[in-house]
Amino acid sequence: MSKKKDEKRPPRLSYEKRKSLYGYGFISLWLVGTVCFFLVPLLTSFIWSFCDVTIDTGNSSLKWVGLENFEHSLTTDPKYTECLKETLIETLWKTPLIVIFSLFIAVILNQKFKGRALARAVFFLPVIIATGPVYAIISGDISSTGNIGAAQFSTMFSTNMVGELLQFLGIYGLSDNMETMISAISDNIFSIVWASGIQILLFLAALQTIPSSAREAAQLEGATAWEYFWKITFPYVSPFILVNFIFTVIDSFTNPTNPVMKRILALRDDWQFGVISSMAWLYFGIIITAIGIITFAANKMIYYETE
Numbered sequence: 001m002s003k004k005k006d007e008k009r010p011p012r013l014s015y016e017k018r019k020s021l022y023g024y025g026f027i028s029l030w031l032v033g034t035v036c037f038f039l040v041p042l043l044t045s046f047i048w049s050f051c052d053v054t055i056d057t058g059n060s061s062l063k064w065v066g067l068e069n070f071e072h073s074l075t076t077d078p079k080y081t082e083c084l085k086e087t088l089i090e091t092l093w094k095t096p097l098i099v100i101f102s103l104f105i106a107v108i109l110n111q112k113f114k115g116r117a118l119a120r121a122v123f124f125l126p127v128i129i130a131t132g133p134v135y136a137i138i139s140g141d142i143s144s145t146g147n148i149g150a151a152q153f154s155t156m157f158s159t160n161m162v163g164e165l166l167q168f169l170g171i172y173g174l175s176d177n178m179e180t181m182i183s184a185i186s187d188n189i190f191s192i193v194w195a196s197g198i199q200i201l202l203f204l205a206a207l208q209t210i211p212s213s214a215r216e217a218a219q220l221e222g223a224t225a226w227e228y229f230w231k232i233t234f235p236y237v238s239p240f241i242l243v244n245f246i247f248t249v250i251d252s253f254t255n256p257t258n259p260v261m262k263r264i265l266a267l268r269d270d271w272q273f274g275v276i277s278s279m280a281w282l283y284f285g286i287i288i289t290a291i292g293i294i295t296f297a298a299n300k301m302i303y304y305e306t307e
Contacts, residue, residue, distance in 0.1 A: 049277035060273075069278035080279055083259035084286070091252045091290075094192065098248050099241065102196045106203030107233065124201060126194045195251060199244040206237040242298040246291055253287045 013021070049069055051062040073080050109120050210232065218228045255261065260283055267276045 045277045045280060048274050049281050051274050053273040053277075055271055055273070065274070069274050070282065072275055073279045073282060077275070080260070080263055083263045084283070087253070087258045087260045088286070090258070091249060095245065095248045095252060098192055098196050098199060099244050101192055102199035102244060103203050103237065103241075105196065106200045106207060106237075107229070109200065110204060110207040120204075123193075124197045126197050195248070198247060198251075202240050202244055202247075203237055206240040207233070210236050242295065245294050245298055249290055249294060250287065253283070253290075 048062070050064060050066060051069075052065050054061045054063070105123060109116065109123070214232050215228070218232060223231065252258065253260075256265065260279075264276050264279055264283075267279070
């Protein structure tokens, strides 16, 4: 009888298969959400970019127009190309500043001093409260919030302190390009700090991997702080430079406050879904190209540990 009962029992799953099933169970909701709320809208927008979309009483009708929407975005709509150029230029000069600033602050926050935990929390705080209205009030974009009273609060972040400092020091006669560059950097100091929270955290994680024996060996050899940074610190954090570059570029391109995203959202309110889909896919192609160029260039300066 016992042999017959054993024969009727289904075969038990191995421990590895059970662990795999548990894993699929945990990510099942994520898979459903990815398919329903990401892949399906992504495919829909790609189809709409080649069609003239008409929305009527909740139903959408499509008329195939081929590349007409892309031609309209690049040639007919002058605001899109202007916004695209402005966004590319801003990302081009702001991304290196954010990465360099993040590395500089991470090295400081990795030191032992009183109040280090509070200082780390202050630099990571923008990631927690990085909402549109809060950033708009602080950066001075009062028109998007409708709060006129907040103008008094935002003025302390928008004063021309660098220009006044240069005049106080008696520095005159700068070229127009140099003066424009200094003004642009000074006016965007707050946005650079605001966008550096995740990058600082990643660099801190990299600095934590440096063994204490490396610092002790450098001290015994009489290495200066400058030599220690370039010979030990930089090789350890260099793989994270590429990660932070890619993250910063994507974060800048997908920021709803950049000119291209504002243009796309403005046309969305006019229900021009075919045109904005083509603009979004052109924008996506530019982002992928930029990431590819950055990856190729950054790999030349990144130190990879090999056996």
